[in-house]
Amino acid sequence: MRYQTSRQWMITHEWMVKPMQQKEWIEKQGILVWLSEVFSALGTGLYLIAIFVDSWWGALAGYLIVMLLKLPLHLIYLGKPLRFWRTMPPFSGAWRTSWIARGVVFTVLFSMFGFAQLITSYILGSDFLASGQAHNMVYFADVILKVVAGFFVILTGIYCGFMMSYCKSVPFWNTGILPIVILNAGIADGLALVMGIGLLAGGVGVYGPEYFHNLEYASRIVLGVNAVLLGTYLMNASYQSSTAELSVKELLVGRVAIIFWLGIVLFGIIMPLAISFISMFTGDVTTILLVAAIIGHTAGAFALKYCILKVGIYKPILPKSLVF
Amino acid sequence: MRWGMVIDLTKCTRCHACVAACRIEHFLPLHVTWPRLLALETDAGGKPELTTFPVRCNQCKDAPCVKVCPTEATTQRPDGIVVIDPNKCIGCRYCVIACPYQNRNFLSKEKDPGYFPGYELTGFEKKGKKLYPHQVGTTEKCNFCVERIDAGMEKGLIPGKDRDATPACVNICQARAMTFGNLDDPDSNVSVLIRDRKGFTLQPEYGTEPSVYYVDGRIGGKESNKAPLHAQTGSNMQHLSSVDSDAKKRFDGLA
Numbered sequence: 001m002r003y004q005t006s007r008q009w010m011i012t013h014e015w016m017v018k019p020m021q022q023k024e025w026i027e028k029q030g031i032l033v034w035l036s037e038v039f040s041a042l043g044t045g046l047y048l049i050a051i052f053v054d055s056w057w058g059a060l061a062g063y064l065i066v067m068l069l070k071l072p073l074h075l076i077y078l079g080k081p082l083r084f085w086r087t088m089p090p091f092s093g094a095w096r097t098s099w100i101a102r103g104v105v106f107t108v109l110f111s112m113f114g115f116a117q118l119i120t121s122y123i124l125g126s127d128f129l130a131s132g133q134a135h136n137m138v139y140f141a142d143v144i145l146k147v148v149a150g151f152f153v154i155l156t157g158i159y160c161g162f163m164m165s166y167c168k169s170v171p172f173w174n175t176g177i178l179p180i181v182i183l184n185a186g187i188a189d190g191l192a193l194v195m196g197i198g199l200l201a202g203g204v205g206v207y208g209p210e211y212f213h214n215l216e217y218a219s220r221i222v223l224g225v226n227a228v229l230l231g232t233y234l235m236n237a238s239y240q241s242s243t244a245e246l247s248v249k250e251l252l253v254g255r256v257a258i259i260f261w262l263g264i265v266l267f268g269i270i271m272p273l274a275i276s277f278i279s280m281f282t283g284d285v286t287t288i289l290l291v292a293a294i295i296g297h298t299a300g301a302f303a304l305k306y307c308i309l310k311v312g313i314y315k316p317i318l319p320k321s322l323v324f
Numbered sequence: 325m326r327w328g329m330v331i332d333l334t335k336c337t338r339c340h341a342c343v344a345a346c347r348i349e350h351f352l353p354l355h356v357t358w359p360r361l362l363a364l365e366t367d368a369g370g371k372p373e374l375t376t377f378p379v380r381c382n383q384c385k386d387a388p389c390v391k392v393c394p395t396e397a398t399t400q401r402p403d404g405i406v407v408i409d410p411n412k413c414i415g416c417r418y419c420v421i422a423c424p425y426q427n428r429n430f431l432s433k434e435k436d437p438g439y440f441p442g443y444e445l446t447g448f449e450k451k452g453k454k455l456y457p458h459q460v461g462t463t464e465k466c467n468f469c470v471e472r473i474d475a476g477m478e479k480g481l482i483p484g485k486d487r488d489a490t491p492a493c494v495n496i497c498q499a500r501a502m503t504f505g506n507l508d509d510p511d512s513n514v515s516v517l518i519r520d521r522k523g524f525t526l527q528p529e530y531g532t533e534p535s536v537y538y539v540d541g542r543i544g545g546k547e548s549n550k551a552p553l554h555a556q557t558g559s560n561m562q563h564l565s566s567v568d569s570d571a572k573k574r575f576d577g578l579a
Binding site: 002017020022024026029036077078079081083084087092093094098099104135158163166167168169170193248312314315317318 | 344346362363364377379388392393394395396408412413414415416418420421422423425426428430431432459460461463492518526527530
């Protein structure tokens, strides 16, 4: 590397000739973006899994996480939050190219269909309607709403990944696998949180506590896929470009290595997987271990988003031949 | 028509006048700079060189910032200039992240404390806030002095030739290192410079087609484009030596 140091009297913007970390979305006010993305993954993952296992409380919790945590945090981050309506059609046609605008559209649609689905599911779960034509109609509406809300919740969960992967300026993010990593991690978190809500409610949806085994089984598969995807993502980035390779090094042995190894690998993957395997062999899982697995999962969700945002490094502006 | 700029790196004296001119022209807040001067020192085989790159928004033909803007606050005019409507910007900073050239500024409160923090605004600052209001919480960048271009063209002036229709940084450059003109016209001053001196853009691999080109002695590759090696050392203010023969003699004498 031929690059040395700039002269003291010419240090202005010398940083632009080095690979520099992005700060807008992770430092100072940018922390709100990180938290918003975490709650986006947790909320959408939880809602998606909850509607699959008929857990009304889980779906409600997922919906509320998205509406009361993800959305407000993202809005507070904006420089001009009161103008957020400008992102939505018909005020703007930006959804055609902008992933943030698309994300807003997806979230708004999810909020509408999700809300309607929560109401239909609540009606079905209560004693309002006796079996009959009205009951069948609500049941049919509930199924349709679950499909539609489920579709939009997947889009709400995955758009953050696409938003980042679109940025050519940050080579570590600029890969098609990132949205899949983020979506799959969200599903894994959703599974864990559904189990947590099941613990509190004394069963998962209409099923009893014995249903935990099914969730545990699904969790094992999703966690395994998660580990493979994450490994593939990092391996791919390490030979994608020198800047992305630098991001991987920062992640594995750099400043955020401790968060990566402890938060993502140990708490987010190894610990829940180990607990899951214990339950497979013993045939039973204690509440304490289950709670530990859920906490580990959630810690992993926070760590994953933090690490990905933190090691987003810009490619230097000047021609490589001149700088290196 | 597509406005563009060519910057001759062999002429830049790194005087920062372009940065200052922009600051005055747009009444920029204290910690905001639209054009920047990158400085780096390289040492190839014991021959240290100080190189500067004046950079600003590249007004890319295929601008990522236009595509990512969620409110269509960032748009591209028919003449290729990328402009931001501060009344539409929501301050999401997606464009700041997506710009491969890191040429966008988010104007936060901390970046606009006034030129004398803790004191009342000066008359100049008060006037500036009326003439060129900057909205805290929005994103800003170089706009090729679009207001000068528009006003000048209304009077029938030609940007790049007539000062009143030309960006302030181009006007102020004492070494005449910057040239402004129409990239779509093959006979324009900028097109000729790019063609004859092998103009290059920053990070062409992104495919954004920047409208700011650079020419220099090395990347252009032509031997005749090269400034004298001894003049390329940091201690000799190398680029002045190629301004004209007079200056060349003077700085050759100093070497």
